[in-house]
Amino acid sequence: MEKRFLHIDVNNAFLSWTAVERLKAGETIDLRNIPSVVGGDESKRRGIVVAKSNVAKKFGIKTAEPIYMARKKCPSIVVVPANHEVYRRYSDELYKLFLKYTEKVERFSIDECFLDLTGYLKPNEDIVKIGIEIKEKIKNDYGFTVNVGVSDDKILAKIASDFEKPDKLHTLFKSEIQTKLWSLPISDLFMVGKKSVPKLNNMGIKTIGDLANTDKNVIMKAFGKYGYMIWRYANGESNEEVNYLPEKPKGIGNSYTIPYDVGNIDDLQAILVELVEKVAYRLRKEDMYATVVNVQLKNNNFKTVSHQKKLDVRTDTTKDILDAAKELLKELYNGDLIRLIGVRVDGLVEKNEMQLSMFDMPENTKNKKIDEAMDKIKERYGDKIISRATDLKSNTDIN
DNA sequence: TCTGGGGTCCTAGGACCC
DNA sequence: TCTGGGGTCCTAGGACCC
Numbered sequence: 001m002e003k004r005f006l007h008i009d010v011n012n013a014f015l016s017w018t019a020v021e022r023l024k025a026g027e028t029i030d031l032r033n034i035p036s037v038v039g040g041d042e043s044k045r046r047g048i049v050v051a052k053s054n055v056a057k058k059f060g061i062k063t064a065e066p067i068y069m070a071r072k073k074c075p076s077i078v079v080v081p082a083n084h085e086v087y088r089r090y091s092d093e094l095y096k097l098f099l100k101y102t103e104k105v106e107r108f109s110i111d112e113c114f115l116d117l118t119g120y121l122k123p124n125e126d127i128v129k130i131g132i133e134i135k136e137k138i139k140n141d142y143g144f145t146v147n148v149g150v151s152d153d154k155i156l157a158k159i160a161s162d163f164e165k166p167d168k169l170h171t172l173f174k175s176e177i178q179t180k181l182w183s184l185p186i187s188d189l190f191m192v193g194k195k196s197v198p199k200l201n202n203m204g205i206k207t208i209g210d211l212a213n214t215d216k217n218v219i220m221k222a223f224g225k226y227g228y229m230i231w232r233y234a235n236g237e238s239n240e241e242v243n244y245l246p247e248k249p250k251g252i253g254n255s256y257t258i259p260y261d262v263g264n265i266d267d268l269q270a271i272l273v274e275l276v277e278k279v280a281y282r283l284r285k286e287d288m289y290a291t292v293v294n295v296q297l298k299n300n301n302f303k304t305v306s307h308q309k310k311l312d313v314r315t316d317t318t319k320d321i322l323d324a325a326k327e328l329l330k331e332l333y334n335g336d337l338i339r340l341i342g343v344r345v346d347g348l349v350e351k352n353e354m355q356l357s358m359f360d361m362p363e364n365t366k367n368k369k370i371d372e373a374m375d376k377i378k379e380r381y382g383d384k385i386i387s388r389a390t391d392l393k394s395n396t397d398i399n
Numbered sequence: 400t401c402t403g404g405g406g407t408c409c410t411a412g413g414a415c416c417c
Numbered sequence: 418t419c420t421g422g423g424g425t426c427c428t429a430g431g432a433c434c435c
Contacts, residue, residue, distance in 0.1 A: 013435095042400050050403075063435090066401040109406095109435045193433050225409070226432085255404060292427095302402070308428065342404090 004127045005242065006115040007149040007157035008098070008134065010090075011166035013111030014038045014051035016144040017090050018080055023143070035059055036078040039067045044259045045339065050082055054166065087111075094138070101130060104244040114154060116242035131169045139167065155190055155238035156181075162188070174236040181236070182209025191230055196223075208234045248350065249286060253294075254278045255342025261300045263337045268297075268329060275343040276325050280318040281375060283345055289314035290345035293321055295328035298340035306342075307332050314349060317367040318374070321345060 019031035040046030059074040104116035148169040149161030160172035212234035219227040294308035
């Protein structure tokens with residue numbers, strides 16, 4: 001059967017959502033109509049552009065660049081902080097709306113969904129009409145706009161939603177790729193980033209059409225599996241499905257850019273404790289065990305190093321993860337001035353009652369009880385209030 | 400007031416085994 | 418009289434996405 005996909009992408013999501021929220025609160029200025037960005041806190045060295053208004057874009061301001069650069073391009077730029085709770089709320093609303101059209105909705109990110117409408121359309125019902133209906137409904141009901149991509153291939157739908165913005169619907173059916181896709185620069189292709197562009201250019205590949213018409217084996221020889229993937233995308237043959245069943249995470253991480261460079265391991269370790277507590281808490285909330293612990297450091301020259309360690313025994317206790325993380329930190333730390341430290345757990349596996357007994361050693365039971373008590377307090381009072389004795393010497397606030 | 404944070408997937412090389 | 422080959426597991430780093 002011919003497939004029918006929509007990709008729906010909120011225009012300047014974080015900025016639009018912030019703007020709508022402020023208008024609702026009685027503010028008169030619409031951030032979308034002035035040069036504005038959502039950005040991190042510069043005083044804490046997190047000053048990058050997270051989202052920008054279209055007006056800001058006209059000044060040449062780019063996502064992920066330092067706010068300092070944005071200010072050079074537009075001195076009057078208005079910078080507002082992010083509010084992830086608000087974004088989560090709007091994201092949930094959209095998801096609920098999409099479910100009214102099909103149960104096959106994939107939340108690709110906080111502001112993007114894929115919808116598979118194959119088999120959900122009435123006879124003679126046009127998917128474009130559905131796309132327009134959704135787009136208009138969101139604009140009228142919520143006050144922000146989306147772009148909609150329509151295709152018979154999932155990845156083509158995503159590429160289509162990235163065409164002219166905002167508040168637009170575009171089709172990019174397989175039958176349209178020669179006219180609508182192949183003339184575009186290779187950098188416009190999904191998954192072709194800034195490292196791959198020069199490599200492809202050196203092979204004489206400048207447009208998506210050039211890639212589509214290059215021998216598959218030549219691309220695979222140069223780029224391996226990744227090459228085969230982008231070659232299929234260029235030919236409108238991703239053949240990917242909408243993954244609408246919720247998936248468990250494969251890893252959980254928390255990293256922290258320290259407001260000042262740190263040059264001693266004791267301070268790093270104090271931060272590490274807090275990061276591990278957050279990560280372990282989230283791991284337990286997912287009802288999963290970790291099999292791998294990873295610690296990452298970024299020094300003041302932005303060089304990143306990481307070490308990881310496979311655990312002998314899967315775990316979800318703060319103590320086990322912290323023990324491993326401390327070892328990894330000691331291995332890694334060479335005296336550099338450090339600006340970022342991160343912890344992740346990987347190789348997550350689902351809890352399985354059958355396997356529980358073998359971890360119920362007395363020591364482990366004790367650690368589990370500590371975690372349970374801490375988790376309960378966190379849930380009741382919020383997670384800012386609690387910290388273990390080992391935290392007390394650290395007055396670094398981590399959000 | 401220079402450069403975030405959370406993910407997934409892939410690759411290359413070394414250790415180890417048969 | 419030169420030093421196989423295949424497979425798995427583990428680790429470090431990197432590319433890419435939003």
